[in-house]
Amino acid sequence: MKIAxxxxxxxxxxxxxxxxxxxxAWFTLPFDQVADRFxxxxxxxxxxxxxxxAANSGFDGVCTNEHHQNAYGFMVNPNMMGAVLxxxxxxxxxxxxxxxETAVFLNPPIRVAEEYAMLDSISEGRLVAGFPVGLGGDFxxxxxxxxxxxxxxxxxxxxxxxxxxxxxxxxxxNGKYYQLPMVNIWPKPVQRPHPPxxxxxxxxxxxxxFVLKHDYSYCFLTYFGAKGAEHMVNGYWQRAExxxxxxxxxxxxxxxxxGVSDTDEKxxxxxxxxxxxxxxxxxxxxxxxLAPPGHMTxxxxxxxxxxxxxxxxxxxxxxxxxxxxxxDFVVCGxxxxxxxxxxxxxxxxxxxxxxxxxxFGSLSHERTMANIERIGKEVLPHLRDMWDNEGWDDHWWPxxxxxxxxxxx
Amino acid sequence: MKKxxxxxxxxxxxxxxxxVNIAGKGKPLLYLHSAGGYYWDDFxxxxxxxxxxxxxxxxxxxxxxxxxxDGVDNLxxxxxxxxxxxxxxxxxxxxxxxxxxxxxxxxxLAAHRPxxxxxxxxxxxxxxxxxxxxxxxxxxxxxxxxxxxDALFYDKTHPFVVKRMTPPAGKDAAxxxxxxxxxxLGCTAKVIWPIPDKGLRKRIHRITAPTLVxxxxxxxxxxxxxAQEFGKALANAEVVMLPQCGHEPPxxxxxxxxxxxxxxxxx
Numbered sequence: 122m123k124i125a126x127x128x129x130x131x132x133x134x135x136x137x138x139x140x141x142x143x144x145x146a147w148f149t150l151p152f153d154q155v156a157d158r159f160x161x162x163x164x165x166x167x168x169x170x171x172x173x174x175a176a177n178s179g180f181d182g183v184c185t186n187e188h189h190q191n192a193y194g195f196m197v198n199p200n201m202m203g204a205v206l207x208x209x210x211x212x213x214x215x216x217x218x219x220x221x222e223t224a225v226f227l228n229p230p231i232r233v234a235e236e237y238a239m240l241d242s243i244s245e246g247r248l249v250a251g252f253p254v255g256l257g258g259d260f261x262x263x264x265x266x267x268x269x270x271x272x273x274x275x276x277x278x279x280x281x282x283x284x285x286x287x288x289x290x291x292x293x294x295n296g297k298y299y300q301l302p303m304v305n306i307w308p309k310p311v312q313r314p315h316p317p318x319x320x321x322x323x324x325x326x327x328x329x330x331f332v333l334k335h336d337y338s339y340c341f342l343t344y345f346g347a348k349g350a351e352h353m354v355n356g357y358w359q360r361a362e363x364x365x366x367x368x369x370x371x372x373x374x375x376x377x378x379x380g381v382s383d384t385d386e387k388x389x390x391x392x393x394x395x396x397x398x399x400x401x402x403x404x405x406x407x408x409x410x411l412a413p414p415g416h417m418t419x420x421x422x423x424x425x426x427x428x429x430x431x432x433x434x435x436x437x438x439x440x441x442x443x444x445x446x447x448x449d450f451v452v453c454g455x456x457x458x459x460x461x462x463x464x465x466x467x468x469x470x471x472x473x474x475x476x477x478x479x480x481f482g483s484l485s486h487e488r489t490m491a492n493i494e495r496i497g498k499e500v501l502p503h504l505r506d507m508w509d510n511e512g513w514d515d516h517w518w519p520x521x522x523x524x525x526x527x528x529x530x
Numbered sequence: 531m532k533k534x535x536x537x538x539x540x541x542x543x544x545x546x547x548x549x550v551n552i553a554g555k556g557k558p559l560l561y562l563h564s565a566g567g568y569y570w571d572d573f574x575x576x577x578x579x580x581x582x583x584x585x586x587x588x589x590x591x592x593x594x595x596x597x598x599x600d601g602v603d604n605l606x607x608x609x610x611x612x613x614x615x616x617x618x619x620x621x622x623x624x625x626x627x628x629x630x631x632x633x634x635x636x637x638x639l640a641a642h643r644p645x646x647x648x649x650x651x652x653x654x655x656x657x658x659x660x661x662x663x664x665x666x667x668x669x670x671x672x673x674x675x676x677x678x679x680d681a682l683f684y685d686k687t688h689p690f691v692v693k694r695m696t697p698p699a700g701k702d703a704a705x706x707x708x709x710x711x712x713x714x715l716g717c718t719a720k721v722i723w724p725i726p727d728k729g730l731r732k733r734i735h736r737i738t739a740p741t742l743v744x745x746x747x748x749x750x751x752x753x754x755x756x757a758q759e760f761g762k763a764l765a766n767a768e769v770v771m772l773p774q775c776g777h778e779p780p781x782x783x784x785x786x787x788x789x790x791x792x793x794x795x796x797x
Contacts, residue, residue, distance in 0.1 A: 262668060262724075267719060269717070410672060413671050413719075414714075415713075415716025419597070422712060426705040426708055427702055
């Protein structure tokens with residue numbers, strides 16, 4: 122079992138009435154009206170401290186991610202964070218998991234091939250290369266590209282990046298979206314033929330097929346908890362079987378916001394407000410911003426609107442901490458409670474890569490640091506050997522993460 | 531109300547098929563619909579009393595053919611496809627009319643093939659740009675149901691508006707209606723994202739046909755100042771402003787629009 126620490130880097134001090142005053146926490150929220158730039162400066166540093174603390178507290182990896190123009194989480198360039206983390210964890214076995222730099226936001230996307238190769242070099246081969254499709258609104262509104270092009274660009278960018286890593290010679294790329302006369306990146310990644318690839322997703326069957334076809338690891342990022350995720354994750358495992366892939370749990374990643382306290386009652390006091398802030402304020406996001414017309418394929422859109430597999434975000438505002446905790450949207454409680462619930466999630470969903478979000482919403486730096494420490498000491502040791510009896514290898518973990526191996530090299 | 535028949539016309543060397551709705555008798559009139567999609571309304575029905583009216587579905591928006599949008603990647607492809615469509619329908623000379631997004635396409639087609647266009651009618655067209663009157667696809671793609679109503683109409687209670695904008699009864703039917711609406715926005719937006727300023731200003735001088743530019747005085751979606759902008763940019767244009775009217779003159783001022791357009795086309 123591999124357990125990583127994930128961070129969104131949110132704005133932690135939005136005004137209490139903010140969601141009533143502003144249409145969205147995303148895309149159109151005016152920075153200077155709600156944000157304090159000195160606080161933001163502090164958040165970036167606290168976020169880095171928190172992730173480094175996780176690396177020192179027993180987590181196997183640290184995860185960064187990319188979003189734009191919002192208060193929900195604004196690591197606009199996760200590779201800048203990743204570079205700091207790679208350097209700060211030098212000499213350790215911590216995986217640097219970029220979840221990740223979004224290739225379709227960049228033109229040309231070989232910039233991702235280059236930056237990931239740099240990170241793999243700085244980290245001495247500890248990079249996990251995340252390939253997110255990217256949020257529809259980020260692509261269309263923040264970065265100005267037609268929603269219908271996102272999937273096509275994603276697939277082409279992926280093919281181009283992989284070829285740029287693997288090719289021995291300079292090559293020409295004449296794609297539908299990208300045309301490059303000389304592709305010959307410097308540096309190449311330390312890990313050969315390329316760093317392990319993880320693809321984050323939100324249960325879209327087309328993404329499953331992409332992941333399974335290429336034999337990557339999938340990371341299910343849902344806001345709606347493990348309980349609601351069960352039938353979707355079963356769909357993934359069923360598809361894996363159909364495509365002839367084994368049931369290796371390391372094919373599956375899952376993200377959970379976690380809070381550990383002395384008791385379940387204390388957890389409500391310590392994490393309740395932060396959880397509500399996360400779902401009520403961070404996800405204050407009109408649906409049409411999240412998925413602009415054309416972002417979803419016609420069949421996915423039909424599925425979404427006729428079947429409604431997820432509740433609209435507005436519905437989350439009617440729920441409160443006890444609901445979020447009861448439905449596993451967050452897993453908060455005593456170390457014993459949290460351990461039991463996480464074990465249940467891991468088993469039910471067959472998760473080999475668990476990603477823990479120890480900071481969510483308004484949770485303070487001090488509480489986050491304490492939370493990370495407690496998770497590391499009181500929870501992780503009970504999860505770690507979860508899959509050992511089945512004897513799977515994690516083919517999607519950096520090959521060079523062992524300090525001994527690196528020293529030998 | 532007439533029942534248009536459908537005809538499928540191959541374009542782009544057979545790589546794409548455009549489905550065209552046809553009704554009426556008389557000289558040909560090609561009507562290009564807005565980003566809201568094809569909708570046979572009283573305005574088109576009135577035109578079909580005097581003309582043979584052709585209304586193509588923009589690629590991807592014909593019922594049951596969502597993936598036809600893969601056949602066009604950009605505005606150039608689109609204009610070429612519509613140019614082929616004129617040939618496919620055997621239209622050597624045509625009265626051309628377009629509304630909003632369709633207005634942009636009509637202007638582009640008229641600039642691309644000026645001699646084929648007898649008369650041109652642009653109803654609240656997009657396609658030009660002024661720094662003092664910015665608009666983007668987000669003006670209609672980033673809105674919720676209520677905001678769309680506010681942006682489109684002067685009078686949301688107008689019976690034609692209510693008829694057009696009320697989803698069908700039944701949960702599934704309403705959801706599919708919404709899917710079609712969102713998908714149509716996505717298809718049309720594909721070739722003009724994120725700002726419909728795609729160089730029409732450099733081509734608009736090629737339009738020689740007498741042109742009628744019509745705009746609702748209360749258009750909140752695309753600023754009415756663009757009526758004058760089109761009027762100035764076109765060599766031979768008349769500009770008509772309609773009172774108590776938002777972005778959808780065919781719905782909100784059907785009678786007035788029918789009269790003005792009818793007189794213009796007949797003159």
